[in-house]
Amino acid sequence: MATRTGQDGLSRDRIVEAAIAMLDDGGENALTFRALSTRLKTGAGAIYWHVANKEELLAAATQAVLADVLRGDEGDTTPRDAVRAIALGMFDAIDHHPWIGGQLGGLASRSASMRIIERIGQQVQALGMPQEHQFFATSTLFSFILGVAGQNAANARARVGGRGRAELLGAEAAIWASLDPAEFPFLRSAAGQMGDHDDREQFLVGIDLILSGIGSAR
Amino acid sequence: MATRTGQDGLSRDRIVEAAIAMLDDGGENALTFRALSTRLKTGAGAIYWHVANKEELLAAATQAVLADVLRGDEGDTTPRDAVRAIALGMFDAIDHHPWIGGQLGGLASRSASMRIIERIGQQVQALGMPQEHQFFATSTLFSFILGVAGQNAANARARVGGRGRAELLGAEAAIWASLDPAEFPFLRSAAGQMGDHDDREQFLVGIDLILSGIGSAR
DNA sequence: ATATCGCTGGAACGTCGTTCCAGAAGCAAG
């Protein structure tokens, strides 16, 4: 039995909590068993007693973060608003912990992702989609969310140490604006919107676009 | 000047080509400078003369694969079909080289991704989207594509060594089918479609869903 | 012939994930 799970005793939860903190402020490369050992004032072997390996630790950290998303309850709104609420919950979690963007794809069978798909699916059902298209529509929403998550993760990776979001975005917009208008008319004209857009709003527009696709395919 | 770029001479192209081959049949972990050295019958230092580091090598490999996608020309079809053609080109490239799924997010400023966004953007423009929404609509399509790419990459990762796609899909469907119908009504009812769906068709349905959202928001 | 330059191959370094193990800390039985 557990001898002492109190003060200084190591536990799976304490390890996962520390891992999340390290991931949050140092990115994926900052999570090291050595650094984790130091932070928890213990050795690598002690950590391996509670956690099988790094992959499992990352999965556990992802689950812990997603658990918060699932705590929200979008009671008696319209299905459309319910989907928006779930999606925004995901977005905010990803925004706060960008590293989960690289993890979300792999654990489709794990409980958290399944619960999220279930919730979205129920709302898609409530939107009146024919039975045989519900699965595809739900997957589309989920894939879009994963795509945005992945981009957020990549952006956060490019940001470690160096520049902030605004600076990075500005540099990108500058590149777009300096392109040959004959070859890149679209990127040129979109450079402005690219430079000062709100990620959250852009995300929501995407969700709405898919939702209205679902609405018209009803 | 290059002394001998012929038969056995090392070159950036030969390195990238070998890297793609190794990534294709061994996944991301199979690409090692040591294994690459062995395959090219040379040393690590020789490779580093042509390539700055692993990140650049991965980026170059991704660019090389995407270059093929950009070779296609969707001449005088409808904008809708043009988007479908571009998206399917991406899907097939991702399907053939699943590892690019983990790379696509990061290089938004690099030429290949920019060209793809440009092409999609032009078609979105042709669909009659109001100027101020074109950028968001294009991003939505691109994010969806990246999301599917990421999932493909994760699935391929889970597949190395072990089971094939059908086996993995079947296992997942079995899990869904065995869930508590009270708690997971949607996943239960979708287990069948999950078990025997066609990834490509599912992808195309997603694209169409977004396109019809774009059409109705016109 | 000699010096120079582009390029090569492999040794070496530091870091990582992971394994291994001696032993500390708690508990049960005598």
Next chain:
DNA sequence: CTTGCTTCTGGAACGACGTTCCAGCGATAT
């Protein structure tokens, strides 16, 4: 209190990786 057993700890050690370093090769220019 002692003895044995189980649970858990800390740190040493291992193999593989990305990367750096450098002695030296062949071809060319002087």
